[in-house]
Amino acid sequence: MRRVCWFRSDFRLSDNHMLHRVLKDASGDDDIEFVFWLNPKYCEPFETRHDYFFATMKQFMQELADQEIGLRTIVADSAEAFVEQLGQLDALYFNAEYVEPFKQRDDAVIEALGGDVLVIRLLDRHLFAPNAFTKKDGTPYKVYTPFKKAVYAETPPQPYDVDVARLKQLATKQHELPDELKQQFDRCERSWKALGEEAAMKRLRDFVEHRVTSYAEDRDIPAIAGTSRLSPYLRTGVLSIRTVAAAVLEARQSTGRDTYYDELLWREFYYMIMVQFPGLKDRPFNDKYKHLDWEDNDDQFEKWCRGETGYPIVDAAMRQLNETGWMHNRLRMIVASFLTKHLLIDWRKGERYFERKLIDYEAASNIGGWQWAASVGTDAVPYFRIFNPTIQSEKFDADGTFIRKYVTELAEVDRKAIHFPDPSDRDGYIEPIVDHKAARARALERFKDAQ
Numbered sequence: 001m002r003r004v005c006w007f008r009s010d011f012r013l014s015d016n017h018m019l020h021r022v023l024k025d026a027s028g029d030d031d032i033e034f035v036f037w038l039n040p041k042y043c044e045p046f047e048t049r050h051d052y053f054f055a056t057m058k059q060f061m062q063e064l065a066d067q068e069i070g071l072r073t074i075v076a077d078s079a080e081a082f083v084e085q086l087g088q089l090d091a092l093y094f095n096a097e098y099v100e101p102f103k104q105r106d107d108a109v110i111e112a113l114g115g116d117v118l119v120i121r122l123l124d125r126h127l128f129a130p131n132a133f134t135k136k137d138g139t140p141y142k143v144y145t146p147f148k149k150a151v152y153a154e155t156p157p158q159p160y161d162v163d164v165a166r167l168k169q170l171a172t173k174q175h176e177l178p179d180e181l182k183q184q185f186d187r188c189e190r191s192w193k194a195l196g197e198e199a200a201m202k203r204l205r206d207f208v209e210h211r212v213t214s215y216a217e218d219r220d221i222p223a224i225a226g227t228s229r230l231s232p233y234l235r236t237g238v239l240s241i242r243t244v245a246a247a248v249l250e251a252r253q254s255t256g257r258d259t260y261y262d263e264l265l266w267r268e269f270y271y272m273i274m275v276q277f278p279g280l281k282d283r284p285f286n287d288k289y290k291h292l293d294w295e296d297n298d299d300q301f302e303k304w305c306r307g308e309t310g311y312p313i314v315d316a317a318m319r320q321l322n323e324t325g326w327m328h329n330r331l332r333m334i335v336a337s338f339l340t341k342h343l344l345i346d347w348r349k350g351e352r353y354f355e356r357k358l359i360d361y362e363a364a365s366n367i368g369g370w371q372w373a374a375s376v377g378t379d380a381v382p383y384f385r386i387f388n389p390t391i392q393s394e395k396f397d398a399d400g401t402f403i404r405k406y407v408t409e410l411a412e413v414d415r416k417a418i419h420f421p422d423p424s425d426r427d428g429y430i431e432p433i434v435d436h437k438a439a440r441a442r443a444l445e446r447f448k449d450a451q
């Protein structure tokens with residue numbers, strides 16, 4: 001039998017549900033082939049996340065080559081063309097995507113295959129199926145805390161073992177790289193550190209051994225490595241969510257450990273919401289805010305994107321995003337609040353900017369996070385709780401270490417003044433583009449009008 005494993009965002013050998021399953025099904029004389037579908041449409045424009053994605057893929061192909069396993073890349077711009085190039089096969093295996101537009105892509109491939117091929121679509125990117133938990137009346141949860149309580153009653157799934165030696169025996173060997181893939185590899189300009197499974201596992205182990213216990217306190221301080229920084233690995237599938245959950249839950253009980261598991265459940269919650277309530281990339285969960293009167297101010301939006309708002313913590317955060325492709329969670333909340341409340345710019349513009357720039361972009365978490373900060377989502381922050389960026393800065397970057405790292409114009413400003421420098425301390429740094437008090441009042445009024 002010819003069994004094909006379709007890799008997408010699951011660039012790893014260990015704890016990979018698809019690989020575990022194909023090995024379970026395969027017998028001695030079966031062929032297993034690994035494929036990847038390169039759709040040139042998804043590579044334009046080539047953003048930071050593409051750079052990271054293809055650098056990760058290249059690393060994975062190297063890891064496979066070390067095991068003498070090939071990954072065949074099929075270049076196609078439609079499901080039909082992809083299926084045609086797959087050739088004769090008996091079974092197609094892949095780890096399910098549940099969120100649009102990828103679920104639709106997978107559906108289209110199944111349709112194009114017709115009924116003769118066995119399709120094995122598996123839960124892998126998440127701990128639980130999107131419909132695993134419902135309220136007593138059978139409807140989906142809309143609030144995180146009761147959802148979390150329901151999840152806590154379940155044991156999360158354990159990692160799947162993958163017999164790599166056996167895989168080596170059955171899997172096809174090297175494949176030629178198509179020019180289109182070489183071109184994407186050539187477009188990767190950044191030098192990413194710590195790519196691949198080994199580096200990811202090392203980071204996980206280091207976090208569990210040294211930092212998870214203090215996670216609850218440290219996670220809000222952007223100047224220190226208080227969070228796990230595993231999100232890019234989870235995004236590209238270099239690390240499995242089951243492996244992360246198991247490693248953390250095996251650690252000694254602490255508030256940090258429990259808080260961390262709760263964060264993994266936010267990821268589960270937002271993806272469940274996206275699946276149960278389709279279309280949230282374009283509309284707010286809360287209908288009340290469908291017609292909120294957003295400001296159309298391209299100049300201010302551009303300044304926010306570049307990190308030139310005159311609010312040091314906002315600018316440092318945006319520069320971190322632009323320079324590294326990642327932003328600390330506390331800062332994501334601060335800049336999203338600033339864009340949607342202080343500048344009253346539509347959350348969708350911010351969501352799309354993050355999509356372009358983040359190497360850990362997950363539609364569900366990003367849309368969930370943006371709608372939360374803009375007060376238009378499910379279980380969102382109430383609209384009248386508007387973050388004061390200066391107070392947030394004083395609280396979470398008390399001595400200004402993080403600001404100084406990215407807003408170098410303020411390197412010499414002292415720890416007290418740095419959060420909102422006086423005009424005399426702004427030499428070489430921008431004036432604030434809005435006044436906090438006036439912006440706050442305008443936002444309150446606009447949101448009230450929408451009630």
Ligand SMILES: Cc1cc2nc3c(=O)[nH]c(=O)nc-3n(C[C@H](O)[C@H](O)[C@H](O)COP(=O)(O)OP(=O)(O)OC[C@H]3O[C@@H](n4cnc5c(N)ncnc54)[C@H](O)[C@@H]3O)c2cc1C
Nearest residue numbers: 227228229230231263266267329332361362365366369370
């Ligand atoms: C406006 C906004 C946009 C966001 N966009 C994304 C995104 O595109 N991709 C993304 O993975 N996360 C997103 N988040 C959630 C969170 O900021 C990141 O998951 C986190 O900063 C990643 O860093 P870490 O791995 O060090 O997190 P840790 O604090 O170590 O958390 C561990 C893991 O838990 C999950 N997690 C943590 N917090 C959240 C959360 N609030 N929502 C959902 N999952 C969470 C992530 O998978 C993360 O890797 C967003 C949050 C906001 C407020």
